Amino acid sequence: MADAPLLQMRGIDKSFAGVPALTGVDLSVPAGEVRALIGQNGAGKSTLIKVLTGVHRRDAGQVELDGRPVDFGSVHEAQRAGVATIYQEVNLVPYRSLAENVCIGRAPRRFGLLDWRAINAEARERLAALDVHVDVTRPLHEFPIATQQMTAIARALSFDARLVVMDEPTSSLAEHEVGVLLDVVRRLRDSGVAVVFVSHRLDELYAVCDTITVLRDGRCVADAPLAELSKYEVVSAMLGRALTESERRGRHVGAARAAGAPTVLEARDLHRPPALNGSSVSVRRGEVVGLAGLLGSGRSETARALFGADPVTGGEMRLAGEPVAFSSPRDAIRAGLGFNSEDRKADGIVPDLSVRENLTLALLPRLTRRGVVDRGRQQEIVDRFVARLGIRMASPDQPVRELSGGNQQKVLLARWLCTDPRLLILDEPTRGIDVGAKQEIAELVDELADDGLSVLLVSSELEELINGCDRVVVLRDGETVRELAGADISEDAIVQAMAEGSAGAGEHGDA
Amino acid sequence: MPETVSDPAATRSPESAAAATGRRGAVWAARAQRYGAGVLLVLLFAYNALATPNFLTVQTLLDVQLRQAAPVAIVALGMALVIATGGIDLSVGSVMAIAGQVGALTLLAGVGPVAAVALALLAAAACGVFNGSLVVRYGVQPIVATLILFIAGRGIAQLLSGGRLTGFRDPAFQFLGLGRVAGVPMPVVLMVVLAAVLWFVVRYTAYGRTLLATGGNPRAARLSGVRVGRVTMIAYVASAALAGLVGLVVIGITSASDANNVGLGLELDAIAAVAVSGTPLTGGRISVIGTLVGAVVLRLLQNTLIAQGVPREVAQIVTGVVIVIALFLQRRSR
Amino acid sequence: SNDASPAGGGGEAGAAPTASADCPLASAADPGNSAPPTGVPMATAAPKLPVKDTYTVAFSQNASNNPWRLAETASMREEAEERGHQLTVTDANNEQAKQIQDIKGLIAQKPDALFIAPITEQLGNVVVEAAAAGIPVFLLDRDVDNTVAKPGEQFVTVIVSDFVQQGKRAAWAMAKATGGNAKIIELEGTTGSSPAIDRKKGFDEAITQCPGLEVVVSQSADFTRAEGQSVTETLLQSHPDATAIYAHNDEMALGAIAAVRAAGKVPGSDIQVVSIDGSRDALTAVDAGELFATVESNPRFGPRAFDTMEQYAREGQVPVQLVLEDRLFDKANAAQNIATAY
Amino acid sequence: MTAPVHVAPRPRLGRVLQQQGALIALVVLVVFGALRYGEQFATGFNIQSLLADDAKYALVALGMTFVIMTGGIDLSVGSVAALGGVVAAQLSGAGLLPAMLAALGVGAAVGLANGVLVARYGLAPFLVTLATLLVARGLALQLADARSAVADPASGFQDFGRWSLLGIPVSFWIVLVLFAAGALALHATDFGRHVLATGGNEDAARLMGLPVDRTKVAVYVLSGTLAGAAGAFLGAQTGSVDAAAGQGWELTAIAAVVVGGTLLTGGVGSVFGTLVGVLLLQLIFNLIVFENGRGVIEISSYWESVIRGAFLLAVVLLQVRLTRRRAAPT
């Protein structure tokens, strides 16, 4: 062809321990194009990206940049060649300031020494360009995961690269940030940058992408202009099967469940400054309650407080009417609670342990007789839930770190489901999960609720809340500001409640 | 031979890890990673069988090689527990000295052998509680936390002994060191029994799983209802108690407690033994049999060099090189 | 590590096997302590010491991690007590750097006199500093590098232990014990320590007279009982033909004896053991016939040290080198000395 | 909408306090010493010899600080110091400079070995340096033929130990300069930031495209080199290096680094804090010697060990209070 595409990958093979993750994958992106990369969890998206950027060595195939064959040995080389990448999990340095995380590696200097004023100024600008206005001199770990994600994006953009690769950059972002990011992507394209964009959210893909590559089981199953494919075609290509009825319609909860059912858990006026300033939630038996709010509104903190993961400075909790105070997650679990945290890597998986052990970790006390684990029952439970959630892995003995992001998430869900709790708290449960699995999980939650399980669902995806919840509690600055039920649950209502009078969002409204 | 227990998982992970580098022969690298210490053992054994006179006698193997390996091996078992939590215990040598001295003094005070042993182990366990609470309650870095007793502990033992050797003769008390069960020296018996127990604990009990979870990702473990603090504390107490036991074994063998020298530098031998088994110090993994093999290998290496009349300084160099080789064989590629 | 010194005394060798003709040692008498050095110059240029009836003095001990050192320190304390001197003791915990630090700290306190038991010969520079500060220095049980610190100038005198001579006497005892025919396992002290080096030197030199005496293997056992035992166990197994053991100190010898027993042999008949120090445990072993003999390495420096100091104050000069006398303990004289041994 | 600025000033303030905590303790002890032991303690002589002694520990601790900030550890420094000292002493005949350079050279060589094994082959630092600890010690003993290596008294080598400027030993001036350089490098050069990033989150640092491996090799080489220098300082000071020298220095250094407020987990650290830590820990010995001098109570080396341990405990607990850090047990 006349002008070779900026990026051209041909016949890429990559296998781990003889298990193929990629087989003969092609990917080409011309300058000024946004290429969507989609596939089920474990399809090989991240692997393809890591092969491209020199994290993994490919077993076979060629990679050409600007028509010249390349073989990056390290991320550093890739960067120098003009490839900037945002990896799936936030990968920054916790103890260092936002500014340093944005600029380190190519920081401005004076007299050969780092020029901190310039560094902070630049970082402030770049984050402001993403509509993030924070004190860039604070260490990264003090900020919510979303801010961390935006920082990673700012860093990637700061390289003024010719090719920008984004692996699920939006999975931990809420509507607004997503909007900002998509604008950025458009701007990049218009300025002739090539972009590879991975996401499980079809709307986002259709909003910015020109062409799409669909992976299934490590193979390319589709490569076309996005305009030529309908969502359904994309999804069925990805799943390798036609969609079910419910998947087509997207389900909708009818009349609120468990209207009169007894209250399982009730929390009033929880305080834990600065994050929590009076958040109240109650969940009835068999009810799915959504927890909505802007980033940093205290949803996760509320969830953690309920679960006894963090001590509260004020407020009261009742379990089935009885006042309770969990001093540790252990107490909460004993009382029949489960909590799936939002940060899979830090608070979820035990990387070196096998899928089996990760899955049954919370259940252990009940799996043991006189301190000895009942391996038979353990195996039986593992098999059951692996099948039920369709976890893809080589064997239950595979270290969980080797599973794809989405499958790790499923293992964690199974960890709690197998304890068959009265109340399950899910913080961003579908973060980084493919549409197929997402659907399955949504239905699972539904099903469980019908069987009498109560669910508290934290999500940044309004759609999820609207479709899945009987009630939605809205937080702002760590305070419950609105409660919507049944028919009142609507995007507008929620958004209005979240944002209402939120001129000062960004500060903590210590009211 | 090292059945690196991050449960069967890990017995598979080396391959995948090695394979992840996409090198050919990765599988062989993986084998080496798992059996490195075993290979060394076989080589050393073969060499001695050929080169060292009457090496292949029960007397030599049991009473010399294994019996001399036992103390380090037992301490290493405790060390492996601590390392599995992601920690490390530098204080074991000093704890040995304290336990030995307490045992000797109480025995001479006439409390009787059983009570003396009990008191000694109690003192050791107390040291473990001290280390454990620094790490658990105050979140002090394990190296620093145990460095404190490493420094102060020997001083305490010396204060108890006044720097003198405390000699004694009491068959019952010295049974730990000199006794025999079915002709097998007691230290060896202890080593085998304790290893068996630990192996079972790690492989089949809830404690084993929670131990590895704690070392692998404490935050996740806590959120899953694991009593991280308790699990960690137990590891430190066990390590100290085992060290104390070994303290008694050692003084039993020499029929004198020498607070200045008992356990001197043993912490490094123990850590090396764990390391040679291919267990990473980052926590979340443990290999009981591997640890035993590691301890035996290192002792056998020492004795081989001694038997050949190789001077200390050269022996040191060789040992260092061998450790690196072992690590090298067993490295987890990224 | 351990130490000692020369001059006369010494018991009679016990019932020795018939001496083999080609081993003069076996038939010779105990070489005893080396003859007192003759024509030793007098210390004249060193800082002077005024005559007082009591002094403030300091003693830098290099370690307290073995009985011998403890006995030496104790002897210094007792004697100072006796004579009403005020004594400051520091203990370098076996670290050269720390002893230097200790000594400097002591110098800063300007004592009337300074006693040093150097950890190695390499403390010349601090000794020089002490002299520069006008403090008379007395060295105990080991000398320092005389090219750095001149005897009689930067320090008054050194009261030495003659490790080489101890080694020679041990060789003599070994010859007596074995009739001049033995395959010997030598247990060396801590690698690099001067007693280890010199006791080896003396012994190896002496046995060259006796072709029948052969060191089949020599290994360090760090002067400790436990090491002595485990090293011996290993060596007995790899050298089954060994018939004798020479240990650089009593502790290693006691460990070795245990190892011999463990190996199913009888110490004192199957395997002869000879060592150096003269500690109480060793004398008991000698009396029990398990240890053939032990050459004393007298730790009681106190009396001699303070005599010398006071003499120097009175006469303004003393010989720059003095030696402490060691005895030799064997079956004949062990029993009656157990009570007084350290 | 943006993530709220989370008001959590703990870590930064905490770290500052941490260092000051050590600093305060240091000042207090010095004043105490001066008041209790009078001018004997405060004399130039005592101060001088104290600083001269601290110089070598400070060098080792400086290198250790950087290694620890990358999340590593270097147990070989003590042996390397001995090796460097022996080499320097043996070459002292050739004069001060060649001797020094030789010491730095061998130190750097061992450091390079450590660095390559850790960075290139991903072996655990604790174990690699434990192995090189044995090797370096063995080599030192070999070279010195198991005795002390004596410096040529004729050469200028030993004068170095005596030089002083404005009443402060030259060796300590050098230390001051190096620490200043170290602090600057940490704060204001890419190298420094790479060190902290590597220690903070190695995988992330890699994915951020930072030269993690090069950085690691660099810190171990630095540590080895400084340890070699420390050995040479020792040689110059005492006129000889006993092959057993430097035993336990690694632990002294680690203790100093920690007291100075550097986290062993890496990613956070203070260079000057380490200097304070060294001065603090060494001052303890000096004070004990003086206390013995008063003849009121007799502090044996046994007590010294206990006191050192107790002191370390006190400082560590103080830091815990100041930073209220409840780290996971890892």
Ligand SMILES: Nc1ncnc2c1ncn2[C@@H]1O[C@H](COP(=O)(O)OP(=O)(O)OP(=O)(O)O)[C@@H](O)[C@H]1O
């Ligand atoms: N380091 C590894 N070792 C072994 N197997 C691996 C490793 N990394 C990935 N895999 C396997 O490769 C396959 C593809 O994983 P990858 O992370 O690329 O999936 P993905 O498309 O990114 O999924 P997700 O959408 O959940 O992120 C999975 O089966 C995973 O188990």
Ligand SMILES: Nc1ncnc2c1ncn2[C@@H]1O[C@H](COP(=O)(O)OP(=O)(O)OP(=O)(O)O)[C@@H](O)[C@H]1O
């Ligand atoms: N790891 C952390 N360390 C310190 N502060 C944090 C951390 N995570 C969140 N916070 C603070 O707690 C407050 C609430 O954060 P939280 O994560 O609960 O918000 P959220 O509504 O759950 O948003 P998110 O979508 O990030 O979960 C925010 O102000 C945030 O700055």
Ligand SMILES: [Mg+2]
């Ligand atoms: Mg992925």
Ligand SMILES: [Mg+2]
């Ligand atoms: Mg959240």
